[in-house]
Amino acid sequence: MMDNSAVGFFDSGVGGLSVYSRFRALLPNENTCYLGDLKNMPYGSKTPEELVGFARKILDYYKKLGVKAVVIACNTSSAIAYDKIKNDYDFKIYPIIQSVAKAISACGYKRVGVFATPATVSSGAYKREIVKYSNHVEVLEQACPNWTCIVESGNIETEDSVADVESHLGEMMKFKPEKIILGCTHYPYLIPVLSRFAPENLFIDPALIFVNYIKSDMSACGLLNTSTQKGYEKFYVTAKPDEFKSNAKRFCELKELPSLIEL
Numbered sequence: 001m002m003d004n005s006a007v008g009f010f011d012s013g014v015g016g017l018s019v020y021s022r023f024r025a026l027l028p029n030e031n032t033c034y035l036g037d038l039k040n041m042p043y044g045s046k047t048p049e050e051l052v053g054f055a056r057k058i059l060d061y062y063k064k065l066g067v068k069a070v071v072i073a074c075n076t077s078s079a080i081a082y083d084k085i086k087n088d089y090d091f092k093i094y095p096i097i098q099s100v101a102k103a104i105s106a107c108g109y110k111r112v113g114v115f116a117t118p119a120t121v122s123s124g125a126y127k128r129e130i131v132k133y134s135n136h137v138e139v140l141e142q143a144c145p146n147w148t149c150i151v152e153s154g155n156i157e158t159e160d161s162v163a164d165v166e167s168h169l170g171e172m173m174k175f176k177p178e179k180i181i182l183g184c185t186h187y188p189y190l191i192p193v194l195s196r197f198a199p200e201n202l203f204i205d206p207a208l209i210f211v212n213y214i215k216s217d218m219s220a221c222g223l224l225n226t227s228t229q230k231g232y233e234k235f236y237v238t239a240k241p242d243e244f245k246s247n248a249k250r251f252c253e254l255k256e257l258p259s260l261i262e263l
């Protein structure tokens, strides 16, 4: 495997760009591909069988492209599909939840809230992974069923969207969390709204911890690209290329429309 092979990222839509953009900032010389599975968005309301099927199709596609690693920039897919597919590919696969839990538990918090999709919350993955490393922490996972679609619609600031965000946050605050993990990669797009009702430093966007973990693991595995040139970027979607390009803006300015592909 050449170290200049691309690193593939995927999510149901623009959410994973909150991870992808930080990865590009940290490792600008890597060649990267990003796939937004908009045809199947939102993942958070899908069954485990469906989620495993989506992940397999995407990883099969990346296998054909000859990537050296795939980043599951999606909490829902990491929670539900990762365990089922992790041994079926000969490239490295990085799931977000399992990669950040150790670092979060090492912070020594006693009460941690998690906002995530219904599927992630039903799986209990955040609690299970954090408690693995620290049993002194209480974790409350709360589902926010509308938030992914709010972000993908681009209507973050409407009265209904703001009311939905405020109501979930109000519910969570009863638990008195020291920190709240944004356990869906779409949710960092809502920080401007969340921070109207609570201090911004209450929220943990796991993306930064995640990309630092990926960098050190790729380095340990000899997977880093040694080229000194800026790596290429390729974007793919399974539907709605125009919407993807315009909603991507908060984290990524796309020069062209992403390629529309069928999986």
Ligand code: DGL
Binding pocket: 011, 012, 013, 015, 016, 041, 042, 043, 044, 045, 073, 074, 075, 076, 077, 117, 120, 148, 183, 184, 185, 186
């Ligand atoms: N952004 C994804 C996640 O982190 C998927 C959200 C969805 O499609 O419901 O879970």
